[in-house]
Amino acid sequence: xxxxxxxxxxxxxxxxxxxxxxxxxxxxxxxxxxxxxxxxxxxxxxxxxxxxxxxxxxxxxxxxxxxxxxxxxxxxxxxxxxxxxxxxxxxxxxxxxxxxxxxxxxxxxxxxxxxxxxxxxxxxxxxxxxxxx
Amino acid sequence: xxxxxxxxxxxxxxxxxxxxxxxxxxxxxxxxxxxxxxxxxxxxxxxxxxxxxxxxxxxxxxxxxxxxxxxxxxxxxxxxxxxxxxxxxxxxxxxxxxxxxxxxxxxxxxxxxxxxxxxxxxxxxxxxxxxxx
DNA sequence: TTACCTGCAAACCGTTTGCCGGGAT
DNA sequence: ATCCCGGCAAACGGTTTGCAGGTAA
Numbered sequence: 142x143x144x145x146x147x148x149x150x151x152x153x154x155x156x157x158x159x160x161x162x163x164x165x166x167x168x169x170x171x172x173x174x175x176x177x178x179x180x181x182x183x184x185x186x187x188x189x190x191x192x193x194x195x196x197x198x199x200x201x202x203x204x205x206x207x208x209x210x211x212x213x214x215x216x217x218x219x220x221x222x223x224x225x226x227x228x229x230x231x232x233x234x235x236x237x238x239x240x241x242x243x244x245x246x247x248x249x250x251x252x253x254x255x256x257x258x259x260x261x262x263x264x265x266x267x268x269x270x271x272x273x274x
Numbered sequence: 275x276x277x278x279x280x281x282x283x284x285x286x287x288x289x290x291x292x293x294x295x296x297x298x299x300x301x302x303x304x305x306x307x308x309x310x311x312x313x314x315x316x317x318x319x320x321x322x323x324x325x326x327x328x329x330x331x332x333x334x335x336x337x338x339x340x341x342x343x344x345x346x347x348x349x350x351x352x353x354x355x356x357x358x359x360x361x362x363x364x365x366x367x368x369x370x371x372x373x374x375x376x377x378x379x380x381x382x383x384x385x386x387x388x389x390x391x392x393x394x395x396x397x398x399x400x401x402x403x404x405x406x407x
Numbered sequence: 408t409t410a411c412c413t414g415c416a417a418a419c420c421g422t423t424t425g426c427c428g429g430g431a432t
Numbered sequence: 433a434t435c436c437c438g439g440c441a442a443a444c445g446g447t448t449t450g451c452a453g454g455t456a457a
Contacts, residue, residue, distance in 0.1 A: 142411090143410080143411050143412065143455090143456055143457075144456065144457090145411090145412060145413080145455085145456080146455095147412085147413070148412090163446095164446080164447080165446085177413090177414075178413085178414080179413070179414040179415065179416095180414095180447090181413080181414070181415080181416095181447085181448075181449085182412085182413055182414070184446090184447060184448070185412085185413085185448085188447095188448095198335055200333060200334060200335035200336075201333060202331055202333035202339070203333075205445090205446065205447095206335065206446090206447090216381065218381075218383065218387075218388075221389060229381040229382075229383065230381070231380050231381060232379070232380055232381070232382060233380075236376065236379060236380035237380065239376060239380075240373075240376055240377065240380055243369065243372060243373055243376055244373065244395070246365070246369060247364050247365055247366075247369035247370065247372075247373055248349065248351075248362040248363070248364060248365070248395075249362075249365060250351065250362065250397070253398075253403060254351075254397045254398055254399065254400065254403070255351075255395070255396075255397050256354060256395075256396040256397050256398065257395075257396075258396075259396060260393070260394075260395055260396055261393075261394065262377070262381075262388070262389075262390075262393055263388075263389040263390075263392060263393055264383065264387045264388050264389050265386075265387055265389065266387065267387065270386060270387070275436090276430090276431060276432075276435085276436050276437065277431065277432090278430085278431080278436090278437060278438075279430095279438095280437085280438065281437090296421095297421080297422080298421085310438090310439075311438085311439080312438070312439045312440065312441095313421095313422090313439095314422085314423075314424085314438080314439070314440080314441090315437085315438055315439070317421090317422060317423070318423085318437085318438080319437095319438095321422095321423095338420090338421060338422095339421085339422090
């Protein structure tokens with residue numbers, strides 16, 4: 142892939158936040174540094190970066206796609222009520238391995254078929270549980 | 275909710291297939307029985323049925339929303355290469371419970387926050403693994 | 408030089424909405 | 433009689449694409 146100033150900027154924007162930004166948010170940030178940049182360029186490069194594995198796409202019902210530049214193995218949980226995304230970092234590789242084994246056993250799938258990292262789990266955040274009353 | 279012939283038809287179509295149909299597919303099927311039905315009606319009723327919990331929506335990156343009329347507790351796995359959706363039925367409630375506990379331990383979340391059912395797991399189907407060579 | 412890339416605007420496409428007439432209760 | 437619901441078509445919103453000019457290799 143040929144170098145471009147734009148892709149470089151977009152990658153650094155996505156890497157330097159933990160808010161799981163949308164394309165629109167990345168575009169707004171990018172314009173601050175490079176006012177002439179177009180939204181199409183942002184989309185094209187986000188797609189390219191997802192394709193090359195440098196960032197991750199998070200797709201969830203009722204929400205625009207979001208992106209994540211954290212490279213370490215982790216998952217997300219989305220609140221089924223308010224849509225908030227929460228990073229879930231595993232406490233140990235051993236537990237990730239146990240999780241993988243248990244998923245295979247429970248659902249009858251083979252180990253080689255499973256990709257645990259980047260799974261979007263479902264849940265309810267504390268704020269939404271509290272406001273249920 | 276007021277009864278309607280259209281919603282009844284749409285629900286039975288979604289319930290009587292295991293292919294996880296898209297709105298468009300449901301619309302095509304519905305037209306066979308009720309040629310005057312409109313696509314907006316299909317979308318409105320699919321949304322209503324998801325809202326009332328009678329069917330489930332499956333949202334995955336790069337694909338239109340799909341729907342699932344199976345009421346039993348289960349998950350899905352989507353092939354990250356070809357997008358195919360596979361039903362995952364748990365072998366036992368005990369393992370589902372163990373899974374829940376392990377997820378809480380591994381990611382440091384509380385039991386009350388986790389919804390395992392309907393999680394969309396990530397994986398690679400056998401066909402795609404084979405064609406990797 | 409020659410691809411590949413960008414910016415712009417228009418197109419795209421799945422989905423939603425406004426309107427008004429019709430059917431359920 | 434009421435008012436929710438359906439059909440139609442237009443709007444919507446996020447994303448992609450075609451084009452012509454620019455930039456990295």
